[in-house]
Amino acid sequence: MNSGAADSTIARLTPTQFGLVSASVLAAVLPHLWRLPLPLSTLILTLLLGRWAQRQYRGARIPYWVKLPLVLLFPILVIVHYGNIFGREPGSALACAMLVMKLVETETRRDARACICFASFVLMSALLFDSGLGFALLLFAALILFLAAMRELEPRPADAPVRAWRDSLRDDLRGGAFALVVALPLALCVFVFFPRLGSPLWGAPTDNSARTGLGDRMAPGTIQELLIDDSPAFRVSFDGVPPPRTNLYWRGPVLWHFDGTAWTRPEYFASTNAAGNLQALGAPLGYDVTLEPSDRRWLLALDMPLDAPDNAVRGADMSLVSRAPVDHLLRYHATSSPRYLLDATLDRQQRRLALQLPALFNPRARELALRWRNELHSDDAIIKSAFDLFHTEFSYTLNAPLLGRDSVDDFLFGTKRGFCEHFSSTFTFLMRAAGIPARVVTGYQGGYFNRAGNYLVVRQSDAHAWAEVWLQGRGWVRVDPTSAVSPQRVELGARAAAGASAPWYQADWLLGLRNQFDLVNRAWNDVVVQFNSLRQQSLLTPFGIDKADYSDLVTVLIGSSTLLLGLFAWWTLRAPRTTLDPLDAAYARLCRKLGRAGATRAAVEGPRSFAERITATPLRNAAIADLLDQYIGLRYACALPSVTAVRTFARRVGALRVQPAVRRSR
Amino acid sequence: MTTPHLSSVAAESPLDPALAGALTRAQSQVNNVVLGKSPQVRLAFACFLAGGHLLIEDLPGVGKTTLAHALAATLDLSFQRVQFTSDLLPSDIIGVSIYERERNQFTFHPGPLFAQLVLADEINRATPKTQSALLEAMQEQQVTVDGVTHALPAPFFVVATQNPLDLAGTYPLPDSQLDRFMLRIGLDYPDRDAERALLAATDRRELISQLQPCLTTAQIDRIRAAVAGVLASSALIDYVQGLLAASRTHADIRVGLSPRAGLALLSAARACALLAGRGYCQPEDVQTVFIGTAAHRLIPSGSSNLTRDQLAAALLAQVAVR
Numbered sequence: 001m002n003s004g005a006a007d008s009t010i011a012r013l014t015p016t017q018f019g020l021v022s023a024s025v026l027a028a029v030l031p032h033l034w035r036l037p038l039p040l041s042t043l044i045l046t047l048l049l050g051r052w053a054q055r056q057y058r059g060a061r062i063p064y065w066v067k068l069p070l071v072l073l074f075p076i077l078v079i080v081h082y083g084n085i086f087g088r089e090p091g092s093a094l095a096c097a098m099l100v101m102k103l104v105e106t107e108t109r110r111d112a113r114a115c116i117c118f119a120s121f122v123l124m125s126a127l128l129f130d131s132g133l134g135f136a137l138l139l140f141a142a143l144i145l146f147l148a149a150m151r152e153l154e155p156r157p158a159d160a161p162v163r164a165w166r167d168s169l170r171d172d173l174r175g176g177a178f179a180l181v182v183a184l185p186l187a188l189c190v191f192v193f194f195p196r197l198g199s200p201l202w203g204a205p206t207d208n209s210a211r212t213g214l215g216d217r218m219a220p221g222t223i224q225e226l227l228i229d230d231s232p233a234f235r236v237s238f239d240g241v242p243p244p245r246t247n248l249y250w251r252g253p254v255l256w257h258f259d260g261t262a263w264t265r266p267e268y269f270a271s272t273n274a275a276g277n278l279q280a281l282g283a284p285l286g287y288d289v290t291l292e293p294s295d296r297r298w299l300l301a302l303d304m305p306l307d308a309p310d311n312a313v314r315g316a317d318m319s320l321v322s323r324a325p326v327d328h329l330l331r332y333h334a335t336s337s338p339r340y341l342l343d344a345t346l347d348r349q350q351r352r353l354a355l356q357l358p359a360l361f362n363p364r365a366r367e368l369a370l371r372w373r374n375e376l377h378s379d380d381a382i383i384k385s386a387f388d389l390f391h392t393e394f395s396y397t398l399n400a401p402l403l404g405r406d407s408v409d410d411f412l413f414g415t416k417r418g419f420c421e422h423f424s425s426t427f428t429f430l431m432r433a434a435g436i437p438a439r440v441v442t443g444y445q446g447g448y449f450n451r452a453g454n455y456l457v458v459r460q461s462d463a464h465a466w467a468e469v470w471l472q473g474r475g476w477v478r479v480d481p482t483s484a485v486s487p488q489r490v491e492l493g494a495r496a497a498a499g500a501s502a503p504w505y506q507a508d509w510l511l512g513l514r515n516q517f518d519l520v521n522r523a524w525n526d527v528v529v530q531f532n533s534l535r536q537q538s539l540l541t542p543f544g545i546d547k548a549d550y551s552d553l554v555t556v557l558i559g560s561s562t563l564l565l566g567l568f569a570w571w572t573l574r575a576p577r578t579t580l581d582p583l584d585a586a587y588a589r590l591c592r593k594l595g596r597a598g599a600t601r602a603a604v605e606g607p608r609s610f611a612e613r614i615t616a617t618p619l620r621n622a623a624i625a626d627l628l629d630q631y632i633g634l635r636y637a638c639a640l641p642s643v644t645a646v647r648t649f650a651r652r653v654g655a656l657r658v659q660p661a662v663r664r665s666r
Numbered sequence: 667m668t669t670p671h672l673s674s675v676a677a678e679s680p681l682d683p684a685l686a687g688a689l690t691r692a693q694s695q696v697n698n699v700v701l702g703k704s705p706q707v708r709l710a711f712a713c714f715l716a717g718g719h720l721l722i723e724d725l726p727g728v729g730k731t732t733l734a735h736a737l738a739a740t741l742d743l744s745f746q747r748v749q750f751t752s753d754l755l756p757s758d759i760i761g762v763s764i765y766e767r768e769r770n771q772f773t774f775h776p777g778p779l780f781a782q783l784v785l786a787d788e789i790n791r792a793t794p795k796t797q798s799a800l801l802e803a804m805q806e807q808q809v810t811v812d813g814v815t816h817a818l819p820a821p822f823f824v825v826a827t828q829n830p831l832d833l834a835g836t837y838p839l840p841d842s843q844l845d846r847f848m849l850r851i852g853l854d855y856p857d858r859d860a861e862r863a864l865l866a867a868t869d870r871r872e873l874i875s876q877l878q879p880c881l882t883t884a885q886i887d888r889i890r891a892a893v894a895g896v897l898a899s900s901a902l903i904d905y906v907q908g909l910l911a912a913s914r915t916h917a918d919i920r921v922g923l924s925p926r927a928g929l930a931l932l933s934a935a936r937a938c939a940l941l942a943g944r945g946y947c948q949p950e951d952v953q954t955v956f957i958g959t960a961a962h963r964l965i966p967s968g969s970s971n972l973t974r975d976q977l978a979a980a981l982l983a984q985v986a987v988r
């Protein structure tokens with residue numbers, strides 16, 4: 001990138017140009033920064049700002065002995081942190097670093113252009129991590145900045161007047177936005193017709209961080225984290241009438257194993273393919289689920305799913321597990337039966353698992369359960385006494401106090417305050433201690449039904465945990481101990497049940513707004529993010545292309561973009577329009593308004609004759625006559641109309657409301 | 667409702683009320699004599715005030731002479747009438763130098779041209795030589811006889827008439843000389859009511875002899891100065907230019923309008939605006955005088971079967987107004 005000394009002085013970047021290029025680089029790097037390891041992001045940001053300041057105030061070239069070690073340092077940092085330089089995380093980290101290095105060596109226009117092109121690539125790579133609507137809009141804003149920088153880099157004629165940087169920046173941004181808008185049709189065309197790969201490009205290796213949603217482990221605090229997260233977990237549109245809210249139990253991981261602190265799913269279910277014995281008792285209910293990427297393998301379904309979607313299996317405990325982690329928006333159709341009989345008989349292995357309890361934990365709870373077992377004679381009575389206990393003495397709160405080693409004992413006999421996590425865990429413990437097979441089910445409960453879009457959005461904050469007990473002759477029965485304490489949790493949602501403890505950003509009106517905005521987000525997901533080869537094909541079928549292969553698509557793509565570019569060329573090269581001056585424009589507008597009302601001005605008609613003609617029609621009124629007078633005054637009675645007078649006139653024309661002439665048929 | 671920002675522009679009427687009143691009176695006085703011809707009278711006034719000369723082209727007996735007489739009497743101009751014939755010589759209209767024995771020198775005896783309003787009746791009957799003597803005098807506002815230049819009186823206003831039908835033994839004015847007339851008007855037959863009034867009333871000649879002058883020469887000078895000061899905005903000049911350009915590209919016109927025609931058009935439009943009491947021109951002023959100023963200057967192409975008036979009207983119907 002080293003050009004001769006003379007050349008570089010000719011094409012040396014002005015402070016405005018370099019500032020814009022730096023801003024573009026910053027905009028490209030920003031979406032990545034928070035994801036990068038701290039040392040790397042700090043180094044990148046420091047280098048970027050330092051280079052900008054250095055160039056702004058000193059302007060000397062950076063010598064190679066500074067650049068070279070930096071270029072070597074970055075890949076080393078990336079490898080140290082990620083282990084390699086391939087994959088989307090280390091790749092984007094390296095790209096960010098190299099982009100800043102490009103800025104460090106940027107001296108000439110040519111460098112600057114290359115820098116902006118590279119910045120566009122880095123910016124686009126951020127789409128691998130987030131393809132939401134909000135992010136896409138931010139991306140467009142950044143693109144406007146890039147185009148503005150490109151415009152600023154255009155050589156200007158030597159005799160062009162020197163402009164203040166504010167003015168040129170405003171012009172550049174306006175021009176950049178215009179260029180972006182003009183390019184939209186072409187972008188749309190490429191978006192629709194570009195051949196789609198069968199699987200997304202970014203089904204690339206990922207790391208373990210940044211996981212959201214339910215895990216296969218419930219320890220104190222895991223659900224609490226979710227309850228403050230308002231991002232959508234998934235959206236559902238029902239084939240028929242949505243079931244009542246109290247039936248909306250979205251089944252996620254089923255947890256069997258308790259080690260005293262955490263509930264986990266035993267390896268047994270990961271390894272066996274044994275399907276449960278499920279009997280549907282009512283009409284099945286079909287629905288489409290659009291699952292936000294979670295990087296986990298759980299799929300959510302209503303109790304009880306009748307089958308598994310493609311590329312997923314249904315475990316013996318009726319939880320759905322995808323074959324691959326959900327790393328992009330996933331859409332599937334599921335069918336459930338709200339009334340069911342699950343596992344009329346329980347095999348020995350499952351019974352053993354469902355009665356497992358850690359030894360030497362929670363002696364008082366065990367004691368209580370044994371007392372119940374001795375005093376009461378039926379399982380139902382035991383469940384009822386547990387419910388009664390929760391109902392009379394316990395309260396629901398999201399701010400539960402911390403529990404000690406014997407968490408169940410502490411909760412039962414100490415704090416007595418908590419939420420679904422505590423209640424389901426304690427309840428299941430008690431049941432097992434009393435000899436009733438039981439398990440914890442995690443998932444989501446409820447959701448917000450968006451009437452405008454006729455779909456249900458379930459957020460992370462709808463996360464819930466409940467219990468299932470196995471009863472002779474009735475199989476697994478869902479029991480939600482939280483509802484014994486706080487029926488509102490099931491009827492209204494976690495936050496409503498917790499009362500006034502919601503922080504400001506979860507105020508009701510804000511949530512309402514967010515729920516409405518979710519409609520837009522869903523449309524974006526539907527139309528843009530979910531646009532795959534299947535949808536592309538369905539778009540082409542009406543045009544007689546039944547089975548489009550890549551070459552067909554490429555033909556259509558080339559054809560349509562040629563057409564669009566041809567239209568652009570025609571539009572650009574057509575005879576130059578004479579630009580109307582503001583007064584002419586306002587007068588033309590006035591004439592259009594009058595024309596719509598029935599008084600059309602002939603092109604050769606002078607304004608005075610026009611005014612006189614209107615006076616003879618039912619359209620006459622003082623305002624119109626006055627406006628025409630004003631026009632004549634501005635256009636013909638003064639050598640050069642004042643700008644303010646023309647503006648006033650234009651405003652009055654804009655405000656004029658013309659009643660169409662009443663035409664009476666005689 | 668008056669608009670505040672118009673106060674800075676040219677005043678509504680650049681003439682003081684007395685002068686404006688006198689001008690209006692003068693027009694109505696002529697209109698009382700030449701009945702039912704107010705547009706033509708208006709054009710005649712415009713032509714006079716803009717400093718041009720007038721060509722009236724029409725049949726005999728429709729009031730060409732009466733109009734000239736009435737103008738002279740109303741404007742208090744000295745009046746001479748020259749009946750052009752084929753044997754009329756230049757010296758007959760300009761005047762001759764005659765040797766005076768007592769003073770032993772030639773003395774110039776001014777001809778009928780030395781009047782403020784000269785009515786050149788049936789100008790196309792005179793030989794080109796005489797015609798060009800008249801037209802040269804019109805252009806130069808002076809005549810030169812035997813090396814001595816004599817200025818013509820000011821204001822100097824020629825009203826020429828010609829009969830478009832009876833062309834036998836005439837010398838039609840060449841196009842270059844028609845150009846010297848700022849305006850050409852036709853009078854046409856009066857409408858029914860005007861003709862009846864004409865027939866019922868007293869003799870026109872008697873009426874003319876009773877006319878009172880309405881404007882003095884000094885006043886006329888002031889009005890003429892005001893005409894020159896009438897504002898023609900750039901939009902109006904655009905319009906005039908548009909008309910000129912259209913005349914040069916029109917398929918049926920062989921020779922379009924000259925820059926002099928443009929100047930004449932603008933001057934006449936200015937005068938027309940002043941007659942309407944305005945200090946600025948508007949497109950309608952140009953439209954009012956356009957056929958009068960342009961038609962006789964247009965030369966139709968050989969294939970065209972449109973008259974000059976129709977061609978001028980076609981131009982008006984073609985050029986857009988802002």
